Amino acid sequence: MEIRKAERKKAKLRLGIAAPSGAGKTYSALLLAFGLGGKVGLIDTEHGSGDLYAHLGDYDIIGIEAPYTVAKYLQAIKAFEQAGYNVVIIDSLSHAWAGDGGLLDKQGKIADSGKQNGFAAWRTITPEHNSLVEAMLRSPCHIIATMRAKQEYVLETGANGKQTPKKVGLAPVQRDGMEYEFTVMLDVDMNHVASASKDRTGLFDGAYFKVTPETGTKLLGWLDTGTPPEVFDDAVFEGNQVAMLDASTLDELQAAFAVAYKYAKRFNDAEALTAATTVYNGRKAELTEEHA
Missing domain, CATH: 3.40.50.300 (P-loop containing nucleotide triphosphate hydrolases)
Structure with missing residues (x-):
């Protein structure tokens, strides 16, 4: 919080x-x-x-x-x-x-x-x-x-x-x-x-x-009086996804996913949330198989 x-x-x-x-x-x-x-x-x-x-x-x-x-x-x-x-x-x-x-x-x-x-x-x-x-x-x-x-x-x-x-x-x-x-x-x-x-x-x-x-x-x-609202930055989100793909352990993956999920959730972006979850599940399956 x-x-x-x-x-x-x-x-x-x-x-x-x-x-x-x-x-x-x-x-x-x-x-x-x-x-x-x-x-x-x-x-x-x-x-x-x-x-x-x-x-x-x-x-x-x-x-x-x-x-x-x-x-x-x-x-x-x-x-x-x-x-x-x-x-x-x-x-x-x-x-x-x-x-x-x-x-x-x-x-x-x-x-x-x-x-x-x-x-x-x-x-x-x-x-x-x-x-x-x-x-x-x-x-x-x-x-x-x-x-x-x-x-x-x-x-x-x-x-x-x-x-x-x-x-x-x-x-x-x-x-x-x-x-x-x-x-x-x-x-x-x-x-x-x-x-x-x-x-x-x-x-x-x-x-x-x-x-x-x-x-x-x-x-x-x-x-129009006030600070400009924060906008969703594709580059930031793509960096979050790269961090998940580069994770070498499940702990690293979960930490990277938490960052990506929190960023997408801040903007209530359903597509970004789905994309982050998809990358997470895919990389999790790979790591699970690698360490089996």
Whole structure:
């Protein structure tokens, strides 16, 4: 275990926007993305609504239709990453949870099939949900995820004393606790006014505002303040593998493997972990045979 000084590093944005239908989730997400700069990609699950804002600026779209499986979201995120996009907007993330073919739908079908009860079915669903969260958190892109808010009507008394119904937004339509995965969580009301229900940046504490490109620019300034994050160095990892191949005893091999494994684990690089394990097993077999 290593004790080190706390140090804030440069980071990519992880931002959620929750709002009722018609409050401007897509509009706000695009304006904020333009403020972050670079190529903007939008994953559209809203039946082409993403195209309605083409006049705002330059962005590209990947459309997802039902069933809204986690696999489709992962493929779309990966496609934008591989194409060098700077910002990925997921519009909306709610479909992965509560849409046709989403995780709630899948859980219900597993339970209805009789193969597992409702509680046991979550053992199948939870890893899928976690894989989507992991993809967003580890993406090299800025991620903006919109979520529908559960809707409720309240009676509001006007200046004339009459009561009229008003639509308000409540919790986002997503698995409980999803908002904690984001650096910033914005709630947008029907007047298109945003407030932060969670804000690790401290930029929006107590503020009520309309999202503009300047909001994204402001966030970018905060994100770029800090030390550069450490990046995976292929040369270092290759040196670790050479050390395993050069090991002449099992003790030397295990020591070299521990170094290689720890380095790959630091970056959560699955391919590197697999490569290190493969080299270790191969050299272990050779040494075992040599000393037999």
